[in-house]
Amino acid sequence: MDFGTGPSSTNTEAGSYKRIEGVGGNFSVLIVDDDPIIRRIHRVMLNKFGLVTHVVENGKEAVDLFRSDTCFDMVLMDMEMPIMDGPKATQELRAMGVNSMIVGVTSRGLESEKQSFMGAGLNRCHEKPLTTDIVTSLIQELIKHY
Amino acid sequence: MDGIVELQRQLVEYTTSLYDEGFLDDQFIQLQQLQDESNPDFVVEVVSLFFEDSQRLLNELANSLEQQSLDFRRVDAHVHQLKGSSSSIGAQRVQGACIMFRNYCEVQNVEGCLKCLQHVKNEYSLVKSKLETLFKLEQQVLAAGGTIPMP
Numbered sequence: 001m002d003f004g005t006g007p008s009s010t011n012t013e014a015g016s017y018k019r020i021e022g023v024g025g026n027f028s029v030l031i032v033d034d035d036p037i038i039r040r041i042h043r044v045m046l047n048k049f050g051l052v053t054h055v056v057e058n059g060k061e062a063v064d065l066f067r068s069d070t071c072f073d074m075v076l077m078d079m080e081m082p083i084m085d086g087p088k089a090t091q092e093l094r095a096m097g098v099n100s101m102i103v104g105v106t107s108r109g110l111e112s113e114k115q116s117f118m119g120a121g122l123n124r125c126h127e128k129p130l131t132t133d134i135v136t137s138l139i140q141e142l143i144k145h146y
Numbered sequence: 147m148d149g150i151v152e153l154q155r156q157l158v159e160y161t162t163s164l165y166d167e168g169f170l171d172d173q174f175i176q177l178q179q180l181q182d183e184s185n186p187d188f189v190v191e192v193v194s195l196f197f198e199d200s201q202r203l204l205n206e207l208a209n210s211l212e213q214q215s216l217d218f219r220r221v222d223a224h225v226h227q228l229k230g231s232s233s234s235i236g237a238q239r240v241q242g243a244c245i246m247f248r249n250y251c252e253v254q255n256v257e258g259c260l261k262c263l264q265h266v267k268n269e270y271s272l273v274k275s276k277l278e279t280l281f282k283l284e285q286q287v288l289a290a291g292g293t294i295p296m297p
Contacts, residue, residue, distance in 0.1 A: 035227070035231060037195045037235065080226075
């Protein structure tokens with residue numbers, strides 16, 4: 001398994017990245033996206049917040065991971081992906097009883113498409129790429145979630 | 147020391163011009179803020195991914211638009227990807243060109259699509275050249291013993 005871990009404490013001059021201690025220690029995030037640029041950006045961003053990350057390229061790989069009893073506290077789920085897209089993967093995960101926080105990320109701006117993705121079982125949906133403010137609010141929600 | 151200050155000044159001036167002329171937007175600043183000791187080449191790595199991805203997509207678009215029977219959904223899918231990756235690195239003008247391109251795909255206007263492809267290619271070439279110059283200036287500052295001014 002390829003997990004990227006951020007430094008134990010990060011507080012740079014330029015950004016305001018704080019490591020948040022959650023229940024049981026570091027939160028783990030599965031990044032599901034077919035775009036290698038987004039995977040890289042989101043991985044580095046989340047690692048700076050002290051989150052443990054793993055990346056896969058489509059919804060099927062995400063579902064297969066959970067089926068093999070690998071769990072994550074949060075899933076960042078891209079909407080459009082080959083093989084299995086975000087809405088389908090989200091539906092499957094919820095049908096399996098997965099209650100991790102699932103956050104949709106989409107480059108589509110239409111409200112109707114976001115609502116439709118939310119209906120698949122997301123906790124939240126944001127446009128990508130995520131900003132540090134959004135990641136901060138996601139972590140705060142993770143703390144409440146657990 | 148004067149040499150380093152002058153190089154840094156040139157770098158700041160050049161960087162500012164990229165934002166003023168709309169080549170880059172705030173997303174590029176976000177990338178620069180993610181770069182640190184644990185990811186010292188992060189910006190160059192991500193931009194290199196963007197260059198590879200864009201070249202591939204532009205080639206696919208050129209092929210698709212040469213086909214007898216144009217598949218607008220396929221063209222739109224490629225433009226959507228290019229729009230996504232350009233917005234990820236803050237390449238604002240490329241992103242804008244992609245938005246226009248998608249509008250012509252939606253109404254299935256072949257001539258419009260061909261013109262847009264040229265426009266996207268032009269904007270991509272420009273931003274590629276600008277970013278390569280930016281990275282060269284940064285290297286010159288570092289080689290002279292200076293540090294890169296933070297955004």
